[in-house]
Amino acid sequence: xxxxxxxxxxxxTFMFAAALCASVFAxxxxxESSLSKGARxxxxxxxxxxxxxxxxxxxxxxxxxxxxxxxxxxxAVLYRKSKxxxxxxxxxxxxxxxxxxxxxxxxxxxxxxxxxxRGSDLALFGPGGKFISADELPxxxxxxxxxxxxxxxxxxxxxxADGKLYRYSxxxxxxxxxxxxxxxxxxxxxxxxxxxxxxxxxxxxxxxGLGGQYNxxxxxxxxxxxVFKNKPVSSSRIMPFQDRLYYIAGTAGAWLLAVYSFxxxxxxxxxxxxxxxxxxxxxxGVLYETREGNFYADYAQPxxxxxxPFSFRPRGISGKLIVIEYGNSVVLADEKRFLxxxxxxxKELPLVFAAGVPAKK
Numbered sequence: 541x542x543x544x545x546x547x548x549x550x551x552x553t554f555m556f557a558a559a560l561c562a563s564v565f566a567x568x569x570x571x572e573s574s575l576s577k578g579a580r581x582x583x584x585x586x587x588x589x590x591x592x593x594x595x596x597x598x599x600x601x602x603x604x605x606x607x608x609x610x611x612x613x614x615x616a617v618l619y620r621k622s623k624x625x626x627x628x629x630x631x632x633x634x635x636x637x638x639x640x641x642x643x644x645x646x647x648x649x650x651x652x653x654x655x656x657x658r659g660s661d662l663a664l665f666g667p668g669g670k671f672i673s674a675d676e677l678p679x680x681x682x683x684x685x686x687x688x689x690x691x692x693x694x695x696x697x698x699x700x701a702d703g704k705l706y707r708y709s710x711x712x713x714x715x716x717x718x719x720x721x722x723x724x725x726x727x728x729x730x731x732x733x734x735x736x737x738x739x740x741x742x743x744x745x746x747x748x749g750l751g752g753q754y755n756x757x758x759x760x761x762x763x764x765x766x767v768f769k770n771k772p773v774s775s776s777r778i779m780p781f782q783d784r785l786y787y788i789a790g791t792a793g794a795w796l797l798a799v800y801s802f803x804x805x806x807x808x809x810x811x812x813x814x815x816x817x818x819x820x821x822x823x824x825g826v827l828y829e830t831r832e833g834n835f836y837a838d839y840a841q842p843x844x845x846x847x848x849p850f851s852f853r854p855r856g857i858s859g860k861l862i863v864i865e866y867g868n869s870v871v872l873a874d875e876k877r878f879l880x881x882x883x884x885x886x887k888e889l890p891l892v893f894a895a896g897v898p899a900k901k
Contacts, residue, residue, distance in 0.1 A: 569600075569601070571597040571598075571600070571601030571881060572597075572601075572881075572884060574593055574594075574596065574597035574601070575593075575594055575597045575598075575881065575884050575885055575888055576888060577593055578590045578591065578592070578593030578594035578595075578596075578597065578888075579594065579885075579888035579889050581593060582594075582889060582892070583889075591849055591850065594850075594885050594888070594889075595850040595851065595852060595866075597881060597885070598850070598878065598881040598882050598885055599850075599852055599864055599866045599871050599873065599878075600866075600871070601877065601881050602862075602873040602874050602877035602878035602880075602881055603871045603872065603873055603874075604861060604872050604873070604874050605630065605861075605871070605872040606869055606870075606871050606872075607629050607630070607869060607870040607871075607872070608868070608869050609868035609869060610868075611865065611868055611869070611870055612629050612630075612870045614645070615855060615856035615857070615858060615863055616646070616856075616857075616858050616859070617630070617631070617645045617646060617647050617654075617858070618630040618858060618863070618870060618872075619642075619645065621640065621641065622635075624637055625637040625638050625639045625640070625669075626639045626640075626641075626642060626645075626656075628645075628647065628654060628669075630858055630859075630861075630872060631647050631649045631858065631859055632647045632649060632652060632654060632667075634654065634665065634667065634668055634669035635669045636654070636656065636665055636669050637669060639656065639658065641658065642656045642657065642658050643656075643657045643658055643659070643688070644656065644657040644688060644689055644690040644699075645657075645690060646690035646691050646692050646697065646737075647692070648692040648695060649859075650692075650695060651692075651695055652666060652667040653665065653666055653667075653672070653710075654669075655690055655692070655697040655708075656690070657677070657690060657699070657701075660676055660677050661674045661675065661676055661677065662674065662675055662677060662697070662699065662708060663675075664697075664710060672710070673710070673713060675708075675713050675714075675715075677699075677701055677715070678701065678704070678706060678715045678717075680701065680702045681702070688700055688701065688733070688734065688735035688748070689735040689736055689737050689746065690737070691737035691739060691744060693739065693744060693761050694761075696708065696709065696710075697710070698718065698737070698744065698761075699715070700724070700735050700737070700746060700748075703723040703724055703725050704717065704720075704722075704723065704724070705717070705718035705719055705722070705724070705746070705759070706718055718759070718764060719759065719764060719766065722766065722769065724746055724748055724755065724757055724769070724770075725748060725755070726748045726749040726750065726753065726754070726755060727749060727753050727754070727755050727770070727772060728749070728753055732750065733748055733749055733750045734748070734749070734750055734776070735747065735748045735776075736776045738778055738780060739761075739780075740779075740780030740781065740782075741780050741781055741782040741783075741802075742760065742761065742762060742782075743758050743759065743760055743761065743767055743780060744758070744759045744761045745757070745758050745759075745778060745780060745785075746758075746759070747773065747776040747778070749776070752774045752775070752791070752792065753772075753774070754772070754773045754774065754775065754776055755769075755770040755771065755772065755773075756768075756770070756771040756772075756773045756778070756787065757769045757770060757771070758771075758785075767802065768805075771800075772789065773787050773788060773789055774788045774789055774790055774791070774795060774796075775787070775788040775819055777819060777820060777821050777856055777857075778821060779821035779822065779823065779857075781823075782802075783801065783802055783803060784799050784800060784801055784802065785799065785800040785802070786798070786799050786821050786826075786839065787799075787800065787821070788816075788819055788821075789809075790812070790813075793814055793815075794812065794814070795812065795813040795814075795816040796809050796810075796811070796812055796813070797809070797810045797811045797812075797813070797826060797837075797842060798810060799839070810839065810842045811837065811842035811843060813828065813830070815830040815831050815832070816828060816829075816830060817829040817830055817831065818853070818854075818855070820854040820855065820856055820857065820862065820863075821857075822857070822862065822875050822879075823875060824838060824839065824875065824879060825837050825838040825839050825840075825842075825879075826839070826842075827848075827854045827862075829853065829854075833847065833848070833849065834847075834848040834849075834850060834852075834853075834854075835847055835848055836848055836879075836882065846882075846886055846893050846894065847892075847893050847894060848882065848893070849892055849893065852864050852865060852866045852871075853865040858872060860874075860875070861873060861874060861875070862874075862875055862878060
Protein backbone atom coordinates (compact mmCIF):
# COMPACT_ATOMS: atom_id res chain seq x y z
CA UNK A 541 0.00 0.00 0.00
CA UNK A 542 1.17 3.51 -0.73
CA UNK A 543 0.46 6.86 0.87
CA UNK A 544 -1.06 9.34 -1.57
CA UNK A 545 1.53 11.97 -2.52
CA UNK A 546 2.09 14.57 -5.22
CA UNK A 547 3.20 13.33 -8.62
CA UNK A 548 6.66 14.00 -9.97
CA UNK A 549 6.64 15.98 -13.27
CA UNK A 550 6.84 12.97 -15.61
CA UNK A 551 4.46 11.10 -17.87
CA UNK A 552 2.83 8.02 -16.33
CA THR A 553 -0.15 5.86 -17.09
CA PHE A 554 -2.34 8.86 -16.36
CA MET A 555 -0.85 10.67 -19.34
CA PHE A 556 -1.31 8.12 -22.11
CA ALA A 557 -4.71 9.58 -22.94
CA ALA A 558 -3.27 13.06 -23.52
CA ALA A 559 -2.19 12.05 -26.99
CA LEU A 560 -5.73 11.07 -27.92
CA CYS A 561 -7.10 14.50 -28.64
CA ALA A 562 -9.85 13.73 -31.14
CA SER A 563 -13.29 13.82 -29.55
CA VAL A 564 -16.94 14.17 -30.46
CA PHE A 565 -17.68 16.06 -27.24
CA ALA A 566 -18.15 19.83 -27.20
CA UNK A 567 -16.98 19.82 -30.82
CA UNK A 568 -17.97 23.42 -31.47
CA UNK A 569 -14.77 24.78 -29.93
CA UNK A 570 -11.07 23.94 -29.95
CA UNK A 571 -10.66 23.18 -26.25
CA GLU A 572 -7.01 22.16 -26.66
CA SER A 573 -6.25 25.70 -27.87
CA SER A 574 -8.16 27.05 -24.87
CA LEU A 575 -5.91 24.98 -22.59
CA SER A 576 -2.82 26.43 -24.25
CA LYS A 577 -4.24 29.96 -23.99
CA GLY A 578 -4.94 29.48 -20.29
CA ALA A 579 -1.47 28.07 -19.65
CA ARG A 580 0.06 31.03 -21.48
CA UNK A 581 -1.92 33.50 -19.35
CA UNK A 582 -0.78 31.66 -16.20
CA UNK A 583 2.89 31.85 -17.23
CA UNK A 584 2.47 35.58 -17.97
CA UNK A 585 1.37 36.15 -14.38
CA UNK A 586 -2.41 36.18 -14.91
CA UNK A 587 -2.78 33.05 -12.81
CA UNK A 588 -6.46 33.21 -11.85
CA UNK A 589 -7.48 34.01 -15.42
CA UNK A 590 -5.30 31.24 -16.78
CA UNK A 591 -6.58 28.56 -14.42
CA UNK A 592 -10.19 29.62 -15.09
CA UNK A 593 -9.65 29.18 -18.84
CA UNK A 594 -8.06 25.78 -18.32
CA UNK A 595 -10.82 24.65 -15.98
CA UNK A 596 -13.46 25.67 -18.52
CA UNK A 597 -11.62 23.74 -21.23
CA UNK A 598 -11.41 20.56 -19.14
CA UNK A 599 -15.01 20.64 -17.88
CA UNK A 600 -16.91 22.04 -20.86
CA UNK A 601 -14.64 20.33 -23.35
CA UNK A 602 -15.57 16.91 -21.91
CA UNK A 603 -19.26 17.66 -21.42
CA UNK A 604 -22.00 15.64 -23.03
CA UNK A 605 -24.65 17.79 -21.32
CA UNK A 606 -24.72 20.96 -19.23
CA UNK A 607 -27.64 21.44 -16.87
CA UNK A 608 -27.94 25.14 -16.10
CA UNK A 609 -29.15 26.74 -12.87
CA UNK A 610 -31.03 26.08 -10.70
CA UNK A 611 -28.68 23.25 -9.84
CA UNK A 612 -30.04 19.73 -10.30
CA UNK A 613 -30.30 17.34 -7.36
CA UNK A 614 -29.44 13.65 -7.28
CA UNK A 615 -26.61 11.64 -8.82
CA ALA A 616 -27.68 8.55 -10.79
CA VAL A 617 -30.92 10.43 -11.61
CA LEU A 618 -30.63 14.20 -11.92
CA TYR A 619 -33.78 16.22 -11.29
CA ARG A 620 -35.10 19.57 -10.12
CA LYS A 621 -38.12 20.47 -8.02
CA SER A 622 -40.42 23.07 -9.54
CA LYS A 623 -43.96 24.36 -9.19
CA UNK A 624 -45.00 21.96 -11.94
CA UNK A 625 -43.50 18.91 -10.21
CA UNK A 626 -40.29 16.89 -10.45
CA UNK A 627 -38.34 17.76 -13.60
CA UNK A 628 -36.13 14.80 -14.51
CA UNK A 629 -33.13 15.87 -16.58
CA UNK A 630 -30.98 12.72 -16.84
CA UNK A 631 -30.92 9.87 -17.87
CA UNK A 632 -34.46 10.58 -19.11
CA UNK A 633 -36.23 13.88 -19.70
CA UNK A 634 -39.74 14.27 -18.33
CA UNK A 635 -41.78 16.15 -15.74
CA UNK A 636 -43.71 14.26 -13.08
CA UNK A 637 -46.55 16.75 -12.81
CA UNK A 638 -48.02 17.32 -9.37
CA UNK A 639 -45.24 15.40 -7.60
CA UNK A 640 -43.59 17.80 -5.13
CA UNK A 641 -40.87 15.48 -3.79
CA UNK A 642 -39.59 11.91 -3.83
CA UNK A 643 -38.03 9.56 -1.27
CA UNK A 644 -36.36 7.48 -3.98
CA UNK A 645 -36.22 7.57 -7.78
CA UNK A 646 -34.86 5.37 -10.57
CA UNK A 647 -35.10 5.59 -14.36
CA UNK A 648 -35.00 2.83 -16.95
CA UNK A 649 -33.52 4.23 -20.18
CA UNK A 650 -34.38 0.95 -21.93
CA UNK A 651 -38.13 1.23 -21.28
CA UNK A 652 -38.41 4.99 -20.75
CA UNK A 653 -40.17 4.35 -17.42
CA UNK A 654 -39.41 6.10 -14.13
CA UNK A 655 -40.17 4.58 -10.72
CA UNK A 656 -40.52 6.74 -7.63
CA UNK A 657 -41.36 6.17 -4.00
CA ARG A 658 -43.06 8.90 -2.04
CA GLY A 659 -44.57 8.24 1.34
CA SER A 660 -46.24 4.83 1.32
CA ASP A 661 -46.51 4.36 -2.43
CA LEU A 662 -44.42 3.24 -5.38
CA ALA A 663 -45.51 4.88 -8.63
CA LEU A 664 -44.54 4.39 -12.26
CA PHE A 665 -44.46 7.05 -14.97
CA GLY A 666 -44.01 6.45 -18.69
CA PRO A 667 -42.41 8.56 -21.43
CA GLY A 668 -43.30 12.21 -21.15
CA GLY A 669 -44.17 11.77 -17.47
CA LYS A 670 -47.45 9.95 -18.17
CA PHE A 671 -48.77 8.36 -14.97
CA ILE A 672 -49.00 4.55 -15.19
CA SER A 673 -49.79 3.17 -11.73
CA ALA A 674 -49.29 3.48 -7.98
CA ASP A 675 -49.27 0.77 -5.32
CA GLU A 676 -48.78 0.75 -1.57
CA LEU A 677 -45.45 -0.48 -0.24
CA PRO A 678 -45.21 -3.77 1.66
CA UNK A 679 -46.30 -3.66 5.30
CA UNK A 680 -43.70 -2.31 7.69
CA UNK A 681 -43.12 -2.42 11.42
CA UNK A 682 -41.73 1.10 11.34
CA UNK A 683 -44.03 4.02 12.07
CA UNK A 684 -42.73 5.88 9.06
CA UNK A 685 -42.64 3.73 5.96
CA UNK A 686 -39.97 5.21 3.75
CA UNK A 687 -38.17 3.54 0.86
CA UNK A 688 -34.53 4.35 0.86
CA UNK A 689 -33.36 3.07 -2.54
CA UNK A 690 -34.67 2.08 -5.97
CA UNK A 691 -33.00 0.44 -8.97
CA UNK A 692 -34.05 -1.04 -12.29
CA UNK A 693 -32.79 -4.58 -12.91
CA UNK A 694 -33.83 -6.35 -16.13
CA UNK A 695 -36.79 -4.00 -16.64
CA UNK A 696 -37.99 -4.64 -13.09
CA UNK A 697 -37.84 -2.17 -10.18
CA UNK A 698 -35.94 -3.42 -7.13
CA UNK A 699 -36.89 -1.69 -3.89
CA UNK A 700 -35.05 -1.35 -0.59
CA ALA A 701 -37.37 -0.41 2.25
CA ASP A 702 -37.10 -0.83 6.02
CA GLY A 703 -34.10 -3.13 5.82
CA LYS A 704 -35.66 -5.46 3.22
CA LEU A 705 -35.37 -6.01 -0.53
CA TYR A 706 -38.31 -6.46 -2.91
CA ARG A 707 -38.98 -6.88 -6.59
CA TYR A 708 -41.97 -5.06 -7.98
CA SER A 709 -43.84 -6.48 -10.96
CA UNK A 710 -45.36 -3.75 -13.14
CA UNK A 711 -47.66 -6.35 -14.72
CA UNK A 712 -49.11 -7.94 -11.58
CA UNK A 713 -48.52 -4.77 -9.51
CA UNK A 714 -47.22 -6.92 -6.66
CA UNK A 715 -44.12 -6.91 -4.46
CA UNK A 716 -42.08 -10.10 -4.06
CA UNK A 717 -39.47 -10.37 -1.27
CA UNK A 718 -35.90 -10.72 -2.51
CA UNK A 719 -33.74 -12.70 -0.05
CA UNK A 720 -36.59 -12.63 2.49
CA UNK A 721 -34.51 -14.06 5.35
CA UNK A 722 -31.98 -11.25 5.12
CA UNK A 723 -32.11 -7.80 6.70
CA UNK A 724 -29.78 -5.04 5.57
CA UNK A 725 -29.09 -2.47 8.26
CA UNK A 726 -26.46 0.22 8.90
CA UNK A 727 -23.43 -0.67 11.03
CA UNK A 728 -24.44 1.55 13.94
CA UNK A 729 -28.01 0.26 14.36
CA UNK A 730 -29.65 3.67 13.99
CA UNK A 731 -32.87 3.93 12.00
CA UNK A 732 -31.66 7.20 10.47
CA UNK A 733 -29.59 6.31 7.43
CA UNK A 734 -29.29 6.50 3.67
CA UNK A 735 -29.11 3.77 1.08
CA UNK A 736 -27.98 3.50 -2.51
CA UNK A 737 -27.88 0.88 -5.25
CA UNK A 738 -25.05 0.40 -7.74
CA UNK A 739 -25.14 -2.24 -10.48
CA UNK A 740 -22.18 -3.77 -12.25
CA UNK A 741 -20.93 -7.10 -13.54
CA UNK A 742 -24.26 -8.85 -13.01
CA UNK A 743 -24.24 -7.85 -9.33
CA UNK A 744 -26.48 -5.38 -7.49
CA UNK A 745 -24.66 -3.56 -4.68
CA UNK A 746 -26.48 -1.99 -1.74
CA UNK A 747 -24.88 0.46 0.69
CA UNK A 748 -26.67 1.48 3.89
CA GLY A 749 -25.34 3.93 6.42
CA LEU A 750 -24.36 7.55 6.95
CA GLY A 751 -21.41 9.76 7.71
CA GLY A 752 -18.51 7.54 6.68
CA GLN A 753 -20.02 4.37 8.18
CA TYR A 754 -21.73 2.05 5.72
CA ASN A 755 -22.48 -1.62 5.24
CA UNK A 756 -22.02 -2.84 1.67
CA UNK A 757 -23.79 -5.95 0.41
CA UNK A 758 -23.61 -7.59 -3.02
CA UNK A 759 -26.43 -9.63 -4.57
CA UNK A 760 -26.04 -11.86 -7.63
CA UNK A 761 -29.35 -10.75 -9.07
CA UNK A 762 -29.86 -13.58 -11.59
CA UNK A 763 -29.43 -16.25 -8.91
CA UNK A 764 -30.91 -14.32 -5.97
CA UNK A 765 -27.86 -15.15 -3.87
CA UNK A 766 -25.57 -13.09 -1.67
CA VAL A 767 -22.02 -12.55 -2.87
CA PHE A 768 -21.22 -10.91 0.46
CA LYS A 769 -23.11 -9.01 3.15
CA ASN A 770 -22.36 -6.10 5.47
CA LYS A 771 -18.83 -5.38 4.30
CA PRO A 772 -17.66 -2.26 6.15
CA VAL A 773 -17.00 0.65 3.78
CA SER A 774 -16.65 4.38 4.29
CA SER A 775 -18.50 5.74 1.25
CA SER A 776 -21.53 4.77 -0.80
CA ARG A 777 -19.56 5.59 -3.95
CA ILE A 778 -18.03 2.43 -5.35
CA MET A 779 -16.78 1.24 -8.74
CA PRO A 780 -17.54 -2.41 -9.62
CA PHE A 781 -16.13 -4.45 -12.47
CA GLN A 782 -16.71 -8.07 -13.50
CA ASP A 783 -13.79 -9.34 -11.41
CA ARG A 784 -13.12 -6.62 -8.84
CA LEU A 785 -14.57 -3.77 -6.80
CA TYR A 786 -12.93 -0.46 -5.88
CA TYR A 787 -14.14 1.24 -2.71
CA ILE A 788 -13.18 3.53 0.18
CA ALA A 789 -12.52 2.06 3.62
CA GLY A 790 -10.94 3.23 6.88
CA THR A 791 -11.86 5.97 9.32
CA ALA A 792 -11.28 9.72 9.74
CA GLY A 793 -7.60 10.46 9.38
CA ALA A 794 -6.88 7.02 7.93
CA TRP A 795 -9.02 6.60 4.81
CA LEU A 796 -8.09 3.83 2.37
CA LEU A 797 -8.54 3.19 -1.33
CA ALA A 798 -9.01 -0.58 -1.61
CA VAL A 799 -9.85 -3.19 -4.25
CA TYR A 800 -11.72 -6.44 -3.61
CA SER A 801 -11.26 -9.52 -5.83
CA PHE A 802 -14.46 -11.52 -6.42
CA UNK A 803 -12.44 -14.60 -7.37
CA UNK A 804 -10.03 -14.76 -4.43
CA UNK A 805 -12.11 -12.68 -1.98
CA UNK A 806 -8.88 -10.87 -1.16
CA UNK A 807 -8.67 -7.17 -0.34
CA UNK A 808 -5.70 -5.08 -1.44
CA UNK A 809 -5.14 -1.65 0.04
CA UNK A 810 -3.90 0.59 -2.78
CA UNK A 811 -3.36 3.92 -1.04
CA UNK A 812 -4.12 5.88 2.09
CA UNK A 813 -5.59 9.34 2.69
CA UNK A 814 -5.06 11.25 5.89
CA UNK A 815 -7.67 13.80 4.88
CA UNK A 816 -10.72 13.26 2.69
CA UNK A 817 -13.63 15.64 2.06
CA UNK A 818 -15.27 13.89 -0.90
CA UNK A 819 -14.49 11.19 -3.44
CA UNK A 820 -15.72 10.00 -6.86
CA UNK A 821 -14.53 6.62 -8.15
CA UNK A 822 -14.15 6.46 -11.94
CA UNK A 823 -13.42 3.47 -14.15
CA UNK A 824 -9.73 4.41 -14.45
CA GLY A 825 -9.01 6.19 -11.21
CA VAL A 826 -10.26 8.31 -8.35
CA LEU A 827 -11.09 12.02 -8.11
CA TYR A 828 -10.85 13.14 -4.51
CA GLU A 829 -11.05 16.33 -2.51
CA THR A 830 -9.07 17.15 0.62
CA ARG A 831 -8.71 20.34 2.64
CA GLU A 832 -5.77 21.11 0.33
CA GLY A 833 -7.85 20.92 -2.87
CA ASN A 834 -8.75 18.46 -5.63
CA PHE A 835 -6.63 15.53 -6.84
CA TYR A 836 -6.72 12.63 -9.27
CA ALA A 837 -4.96 9.27 -9.00
CA ASP A 838 -4.93 6.36 -11.43
CA TYR A 839 -5.72 2.90 -10.05
CA ALA A 840 -2.61 1.58 -11.82
CA GLN A 841 -0.34 4.13 -10.09
CA PRO A 842 -2.25 5.44 -7.06
CA UNK A 843 0.89 6.95 -5.50
CA UNK A 844 1.41 9.23 -8.51
CA UNK A 845 -1.48 11.53 -7.71
CA UNK A 846 -2.00 14.71 -9.74
CA UNK A 847 -3.10 17.97 -8.16
CA UNK A 848 -6.15 19.50 -9.88
CA PRO A 849 -6.03 23.27 -9.15
CA PHE A 850 -9.66 23.90 -10.15
CA SER A 851 -12.77 24.83 -8.18
CA PHE A 852 -15.25 22.35 -9.74
CA ARG A 853 -16.65 19.59 -7.52
CA PRO A 854 -17.21 16.04 -8.78
CA ARG A 855 -20.21 14.48 -7.03
CA GLY A 856 -20.48 10.97 -8.37
CA ILE A 857 -21.42 9.05 -11.49
CA SER A 858 -24.62 8.99 -13.55
CA GLY A 859 -24.50 6.02 -15.88
CA LYS A 860 -21.12 6.34 -17.58
CA LEU A 861 -20.80 10.10 -17.03
CA ILE A 862 -19.09 12.08 -14.28
CA VAL A 863 -21.42 14.47 -12.45
CA ILE A 864 -19.56 17.74 -11.86
CA GLU A 865 -20.74 20.88 -10.10
CA TYR A 866 -19.32 23.78 -12.11
CA GLY A 867 -20.44 27.22 -10.99
CA ASN A 868 -24.22 27.11 -10.76
CA SER A 869 -24.45 24.37 -13.37
CA VAL A 870 -24.16 20.60 -13.31
CA VAL A 871 -22.02 19.13 -16.07
CA LEU A 872 -22.21 15.52 -17.26
CA ALA A 873 -18.69 14.77 -18.44
CA ASP A 874 -17.36 11.88 -20.50
CA GLU A 875 -14.63 10.23 -18.42
CA LYS A 876 -12.25 9.45 -21.28
CA ARG A 877 -12.41 12.97 -22.70
CA PHE A 878 -12.18 14.51 -19.21
CA LEU A 879 -8.96 12.63 -18.48
CA UNK A 880 -7.55 13.43 -21.93
CA UNK A 881 -8.00 17.15 -21.32
CA UNK A 882 -6.81 16.94 -17.72
CA UNK A 883 -3.70 15.15 -18.98
CA UNK A 884 -3.07 17.91 -21.54
CA UNK A 885 -3.47 20.54 -18.81
CA UNK A 886 -0.92 18.64 -16.70
CA LYS A 887 1.45 18.63 -19.69
CA GLU A 888 1.07 22.41 -20.17
CA LEU A 889 1.83 23.25 -16.51
CA PRO A 890 3.39 20.15 -14.90
CA LEU A 891 4.71 21.94 -11.83
CA VAL A 892 1.32 23.54 -11.11
CA PHE A 893 -0.50 20.23 -11.39
CA ALA A 894 2.13 18.52 -9.25
CA ALA A 895 1.96 21.21 -6.59
CA GLY A 896 0.20 20.83 -3.28
CA VAL A 897 0.22 17.96 -0.85
CA PRO A 898 -2.40 15.25 -1.33
CA ALA A 899 -3.62 13.32 1.64
CA LYS A 900 -1.02 11.68 3.86
CA LYS A 901 -1.23 8.49 5.87
